[in-house]
Amino acid sequence: MLVIQARHLGMCFGVRDALETMRNLPYPETVTVHGELVHNPVVTEELDARGFHRQSEDERHAAPSTDKVLITAHGVSNTARKKLESQGYELIDTTCPLVKRVHKAALHYHDKGYFLVVIGRRGHVEVEGLTGDLVNFVVVSHPDQVRTYQERRIAVVNQTTTRPDEVEEFHRRVVRNNSQAEVKLVDTTCRPTRERQDSVVELVRRVQGLVVVGGANSNNTLQLGLKAQEHGIPWWRVATAQELRPEWFENIRVIGLTAGTSTTDETVREVAVALRKIKPGKLSA
Ligand code: SF4
Structure with missing residues (x-):
């Protein structure tokens, strides 16, 4: 298939900075990540492999089991922050500005x-x-x-x-x-979200379907897909290249590709490569 990528797609600076902080932390086993660092299962696996403790978003009310707690790019309220500090936790803050x-x-x-x-x-x-x-x-x-x-x-x-x-x-x-x-x-949509939205609006006019790479909990991933839906073309969300199903693309020669702000460049590349390998569908026969 011919793959056309959105002009702006994938990881934003907020997530990039949070990941960099995480990757540079010594002794990951002494740190609990307070909720999903980003809504991205690939990153979650990386956290586990490095030895970080993790609290899922539903478990964030429970007491962390380590002395250090990493606040994710999504941030927490001042109330939650003060509570953690008063309980003696050292906070590592990756809240996006x-x-x-x-x-x-x-x-x-x-x-x-x-x-x-x-x-x-x-x-x-x-x-x-x-x-x-x-x-x-x-x-x-x-x-x-x-x-x-x-x-x-x-x-x-x-x-x-x-x-x-x-x-x-x-x-x-x-x-x-x-x-x-x-x-x-007070319009507080962030610039990376705007850029990705604008790019996908341009993209859906040029393709027959859209693949959006991102996690199931990612709001901005969903919003990108909904643009395809509004334009009347099918769209699919995948977290990794392994989730692609060739049968989805039976009638498609030109596919659009975009990704949510939590998606790594590597995952986008892998999905693009996998899409290019799928044989063009019935329309090109
Ligand atoms: S999506 Fe926007 S607000 Fe959220 S982390 Fe990225 S840049 Fe920051």
Whole structure:
């Protein structure tokens, strides 16, 4: 098959920096990674091979079993951070600066008395970190969930991997349903997410299907795939090249390739090589 890659794809600087910190840490067996470092099973295997202790995202409420705790690129709330410190843990912080920026924006408006509408996936680790210090807030993951709130001042912030067009739609709904309120929008989609979204929009016009490389829990991976769906072409998510199934591509000659921000360059390369080896489908016969 002919493979066309998105202009911007794969690992962002936030994840790259977190991985570099992890790879340079001495004595990994003395460190517990607090949740998934990134939503990428290949990286998870690497952590295990190096001897890191890991807490899955569901286990993060339990006490870590080592003296040092690595905070992932998705960040944690100040409340969670202080709790760990008060329990005597030494923290190694790999929170992405762009996640910190969202926390700062949310707390700024919250402290001024605004009600926060947080656009994001409920239960997602970044959203939990963001809302962990808030009292007066709601998380919405679909525009239909936006209600009329009994508040005079509302601030809208979003998970860093929210699609820019979705942010606009949520904002419109908040304004429309809350004409009594002053509504502030702080668009906190990060630049790497924007670049990958813009690139995939260009890409889906040129291909017959799309492969997105990324973990099952990765929000930005899902968002990339949904662009293909909106454009009316099929898409498949794989975490590794081994997950590709040739029968998916029976009717496809030209396939697009992109990857979520947690995906390593090596995994993208392996998937590209494997796709090129798949024989063109029925349409080229
Ligand atoms: S996706 Fe954006 S916010 Fe998240 S780690 Fe990467 S650069 Fe940072």
